[in-house]
Amino acid sequence: MSEDHQIIVTVNGQKYQRHVEPRLLLSDFLRHHLSLTGTHVGCEQGVCGSCTILLEGEPVRSCLLFAVQADGRNLTTVEGLSDHNGTEAGRMHPLQEAFWEAHGLQCGFCTPGFLMSLLPFLEENPSPSEQEVREAISGNLCRCTGYQHIVDAVMLAAGNMIAKDGSEES
Amino acid sequence: MKPAPFKYTSPSTITAALDLLAENAYDAKLLAGGQSLIPAMNFRLTQPAMLIDLNRLDKLDYVRVANNNTVQIGAMTRQRTLERNQLIRDMLPLMSETLPFIAHSQIRNRGTIGGSLAHADPAAELPAILVALQGRLRLRNRMRERWVPAEAFFKGIFTTDLAPDEIIVEVEFPSISKGDGWSFLEFSRRKGDYALMGVAALLTVDSQGVCRSARLVYLNSGEVPTVASLATGLLEGEKPSGILFEAVARVAASDVIAPTANIHASVPYLRHLAYSLTKRALEVAHSRALASVET
Numbered sequence: 446m447s448e449d450h451q452i453i454v455t456v457n458g459q460k461y462q463r464h465v466e467p468r469l470l471l472s473d474f475l476r477h478h479l480s481l482t483g484t485h486v487g488c489e490q491g492v493c494g495s496c497t498i499l500l501e502g503e504p505v506r507s508c509l510l511f512a513v514q515a516d517g518r519n520l521t522t523v524e525g526l527s528d529h530n531g532t533e534a535g536r537m538h539p540l541q542e543a544f545w546e547a548h549g550l551q552c553g554f555c556t557p558g559f560l561m562s563l564l565p566f567l568e569e570n571p572s573p574s575e576q577e578v579r580e581a582i583s584g585n586l587c588r589c590t591g592y593q594h595i596v597d598a599v600m601l602a603a604g605n606m607i608a609k610d611g612s613e614e615s
Numbered sequence: 616m617k618p619a620p621f622k623y624t625s626p627s628t629i630t631a632a633l634d635l636l637a638e639n640a641y642d643a644k645l646l647a648g649g650q651s652l653i654p655a656m657n658f659r660l661t662q663p664a665m666l667i668d669l670n671r672l673d674k675l676d677y678v679r680v681a682n683n684n685t686v687q688i689g690a691m692t693r694q695r696t697l698e699r700n701q702l703i704r705d706m707l708p709l710m711s712e713t714l715p716f717i718a719h720s721q722i723r724n725r726g727t728i729g730g731s732l733a734h735a736d737p738a739a740e741l742p743a744i745l746v747a748l749q750g751r752l753r754l755r756n757r758m759r760e761r762w763v764p765a766e767a768f769f770k771g772i773f774t775t776d777l778a779p780d781e782i783i784v785e786v787e788f789p790s791i792s793k794g795d796g797w798s799f800l801e802f803s804r805r806k807g808d809y810a811l812m813g814v815a816a817l818l819t820v821d822s823q824g825v826c827r828s829a830r831l832v833y834l835n836s837g838e839v840p841t842v843a844s845l846a847t848g849l850l851e852g853e854k855p856s857g858i859l860f861e862a863v864a865r866v867a868a869s870d871v872i873a874p875t876a877n878i879h880a881s882v883p884y885l886r887h888l889a890y891s892l893t894k895r896a897l898e899v900a901h902s903r904a905l906a907s908v909e910t
Contacts, residue, residue, distance in 0.1 A: 448622070450623060466620070467620075467621055467622065467623030467666070468617075468618040468619065468620055468621060468656075470617070470618075470653075470657070489617060489654075489657050490654040490657055490658070491650060491653075491654050491718075491722060494719070494721065497721055500724075503695070503724045504720065504721045504724060505721055505724050505725050506650075506721055506722065506725075508653075508657070509649055509650055509653045509654065509722075509725065510649065510653070510725070511623070511649075511653070511666075513623050513625075514625075514649075514668060514670060562720075562721060580806075581720070583719055583806040583807050584718070584719025584720060584721045584722070584807055
């Protein structure tokens with residue numbers, strides 16, 4: 446059998462030290478070893494996008510990485526979006542608010558992956574066109590919404606986030 | 616856990632990686648971006664005894680210009696990095712145009728140029744681009760290094776000239792020059808899926824608008840990227856026109872490529888796709904070539 450490796454990863458700002466078998470997928474590590482079950486596992490072959498997380502700020506499929514590869518890296522999962530402090534529910538991220546507001550989810554299984562793909566996208570493109578939004582979500586599958594409400598949610602989020610930034614600056 | 620057990624190593628120097636590979640050449644698999652290897656391991660289609668993870672080799676992540684007209688890319692450079700690189704946009708516009716067709720941004724954030732070339736999937740875009748641009752690869756083992764030209768590198772489906780103890784360290788491409796036009800087009804059932812058919816077109820014209828050279832390379836049209844020189848021979852020395860492009864596309868689609876039917880597409884349909892894509896790609900490449908001699 447393969448030996449365990451000790452890894453230290455930072456997830457949503459918190460450091461974790463664990464022993465892992467090399468074949469443990471990062472998605473399973475987050476869910477089963479760190480109990481961060483917000484990251485969902487769909488296809489485990491890189492197609493559906495529901496396990497998307499941020500690795501050093503860039504969206505990646507956590508089912509196509511081994512946990513051992515994340516040693517020394519910074520990860521962000523959907524749990525890192527809202528500003529809750531671990532004991533009480535905090536405010537949702539404006540992107541999450543917009544998904545709620547615009548019916549951007551039904552069953553919600555795919556939603557964490559969508560959010561984690563969209564977060565860096567909106568940072569790079571604060572006022573995207575609808576076409577750009579569709580391109581940005583092309584790597585995430587949703588079987589409920591038909592995507593229209595997700596696109597609406599992103600457009601709403603973009604508008605709200607710009608308005609918020611503007612009001613904070615003034 | 617889905618993948619079978621394996622031993623994991625992550626060398627921090629190329630020398631250490633080459634030593635590990637030399638000692639375990641028949642048991643070890645190199646892990647680059649892992650966007651094809653890890654799905655295959657998740658399905659247990661492949662069960663390597665050892666993985667040599669190249670992701671700590673930061674020295675293989677670069678884009679640089681050599682001799683003013685050659686672009687050298689480190690094998691571990693991510694596809695997404697290349698997509699955002701201005702140098703690539705200016706000197707290898709064909710590659711820039713092609714990169715967004717590779718899967719999705721989340722995959723391109725991990726996928727590397729060296730990994731894609733070593734994997735040699737007949738449906739992949741980068742092997743076709745390497746062959747279209749007539750680039751070459753620098754391969755190293757513990758003892759020596761050697762250069763292999765693109766067309767000699769691809770041997771068959773998932774099969775390359777790489778020896779079991781060799782690593783791709785660099786890929787080199789000649790830069791675009793005046794008179795060159797380019798285009799890449801592919802058709803897939805959904806955005807980001809493997810393409811059913813794809814073509815890279817390059818066309819060079821002189822100041823009189825006469826075609827000096829042309830190149831068409833197809834993906835998913837045989838075991839390796841397919842070069843349609845029989846078809847592009849019709850263009851050389853001629854002033855290109857729509858009728859000529861149709862003739863070239865017909866020859867390439869019916870006489871050169873050898874696509875295989877799959878559950879989504881019959882051979883006649885794939886040939887029809889190749890014909891349509893070729894005609895459009897040649898038109899785009901031609902107009903870009905003309906624009907470059909006019910300026």
